Amino acid sequence: MKVAVVGATGLVGGEILKVLAERNFPVTEIIPVASERSVGKQVEFKGKQYTVVGFDDAIKMQPNVAIFSAGGSTSLELAPKFAAAGITVVDNSSAWRMDPTKKLVVPEINAFTLTSEDKIIANPNCSTIQMVVVMNPLHKKYKIKRVVVSTYQSVTGTGKAAVDQLFAEREGRTDVPAVYPHKIDLNVLPHIDVFLDNGYTKEEMKMVNETKKIMLDDSIAVTATTVRIPTIGGHSEAVNIEFENDFDVEEVKNILANEEGIILQDDPKNFVYPMPINAHGKDEVFVGRIRRDETQPNTINMWIVADNLRKGAATNAVQIVEYLAKNNLI
Ligand SMILES: NC(=O)c1ccc[n+]([C@@H]2O[C@H](COP(=O)([O-])OP(=O)(O)OC[C@H]3O[C@@H](n4cnc5c(N)ncnc54)[C@H](OP(=O)(O)O)[C@@H]3O)[C@@H](O)[C@H]2O)c1
DSSP states (O other): OEEEEETTTSHHHHHHHHHHHHTTOOOSEEEEEOOGGGTTOEEEETTEEEEOBOHHHHHHTOOSEEEEOSOHHHHHHHHHHHHHTTOEEEEOSSSSTTOTTSOBOOHHHHGGGOOTTOOEEEOOOHHHHHHHHHHHHHHHHHOEEEEEEEEEBOGGGGOHHHHHHHHHHHTTOOOSOOSSSSOOTTOOBSOOSOBOTTSSBHHHHHHHHHHHHHTTOTTOEEEEEOOBOSOOSOEEEEEEEEESSOOOHHHHHHHHHTSTTEEEOOBGGGTBOOOHHHHTTOOSEEEEEEEEOTTSTTEEEEEEEEOTTIIIIIHHHHHHHHHHHHTTOO
16 A cells, blocks of 8 residues: 655654554555655655655655645645545544544544545544543443543644754753743643633634544533643543443443553552553553542543554554555545
């Protein structure tokens, strides 16, 4: 299979190349694509160097699939051009996620809705993916009514320039342009993506709206506060879930422990709980600190961590492509 990676010089693009190699996806040709600034640069795939090309050349090379991680405006402009040339696009940006004609896919939850007609497929927001992966098996068993989530998100979620800002601040350098409106090192910003008229940020509303679309259930109420912290390993989330039905805490742990793609790390007496430093570079979603909310019935608290560049972006996108290939949909 010929695979184009659009945004191959970025943080997510680099991770997509790694994940394709690690999972041994049957790539016959890799086509790295980036902006005009990067055309001619080299990127590595499976120990070999490949030259970055522009989007026109990439379309002419007729890949079967293009995995995009090049920002929303690039996707809005380029994804339809790839799709018109018969190339299936899996897009990591927010450009197509809430378009009612496009599928928003977390493979273990709703890949069964995909058909060969889907030429632009959206990959959800990173903080939403790790939350719904854990919510889905619990929703099937106890039916979720409402979720209150607070996030602690890695600077890698903002891309290369944000990681540069963090390390420049840490090293006392001022030679790097700031991407956040405030210092990020030794600080916490209750602000991810732009503020909307309702007082929430766009990131918060992504968690509200994307959850319903992925889980195919508009009745699930989500309220979110999304926060940037000076870490790089992944996103963490404190999640409070109210169910329709009562549950047993040990049964919840068992359900999650037996779910593919989830790792239960819940042994507080031995200081075992999920942390971004351990999730870094891993494909799974980690869950722990599972305990009953003693203030109201049928409600549970938990702590969910995943590498936003992996399951939150690259791994999920590659899993979509794997599903398409396995089911002859590309
Ligand atoms: N970081 C995350 O955790 C995460 C998670 C989920 C989704 N996403 C989404 O993934 C996308 C990329 O994020 P990132 O963190 O990888 O950002 P990044 O490190 O800043 O990389 C951006 C990439 O897009 C390329 N690009 C920019 N404009 C382009 C154009 N006109 N044509 C072709 N390529 C272009 C850049 O190429 P140059 O090197 O040539 O500039 C670079 O390869 C964003 O839409 C983001 O919202 C990110």
